[in-house]
Amino acid sequence: MAITKKTNAAGVAVIEIDGQLIVGNRQELKTLVQEGLDRGERKFLIDCGRTGYIDSSGLGALVTLSKKVREVNGDLRMAGLNEDLRALFELTKLDTLFHISPTAQDALAGF
């Protein structure tokens, strides 16, 4: 269970959430993205291919980060949501707020 970040050759920061994104670890995600922004990174991909569940605190963190990234003309995208996570985004209508790709590979190809 960890949140890790790697920046690829194209300058896209790929953040993988292994486990869950909830109230107890949302700050880790916020810190990783903020540190990237501070270093000048502007393209972020949140890879949920190994994410089990996200609660409303995690959703709120994603909303906050998306806004922060947009404010500096950056782009934060989501990928790899399982069926339940996809349903959660649709239920909350956050699927209208995020660019969501089926897989990380798909998302990276579209950046």
Place this chain on the structure above:
Amino acid sequence: MDDGSARTVSVAIRVPADVRFVEEAIELMARHCFAGAEPCKRTSFRLRVLLAEALTNSILFGSGGNPSRSVRIGAEVTDECIRLQVTDDGPGFDPRDVPDPTAPAALGRPIGRGLFLIRNLADRVEFNEQGNTIWMTLPRS
């Protein structure tokens, strides 16, 4: 603890009002609720999100995030369903007084989705009169 009828099993735990304990409490409850049964992925997901929401509300709002206070979590499990209970010692809140987080003006807000998720993921949601106890029912399979 078995109630003697061998049809309903109850489990109850008490955790400090500290968000660092949320994940561990969820997994502990999930192990008990699904003991001897393999839930479908959807049910497993629902149980974890429901507990995360109710626990977070009780810790942050009911208990003010004060780790010297505690939150009680319980479950009554039958072959067919799971009834979860989360209680804090706070003043409670009025569950009718929560705006719709999917309204266009609310979509960009980082908070306000917890109770909405609970109402949509549980088959049944009940509160006590004070508003500091919530019961959430979902199928077990």
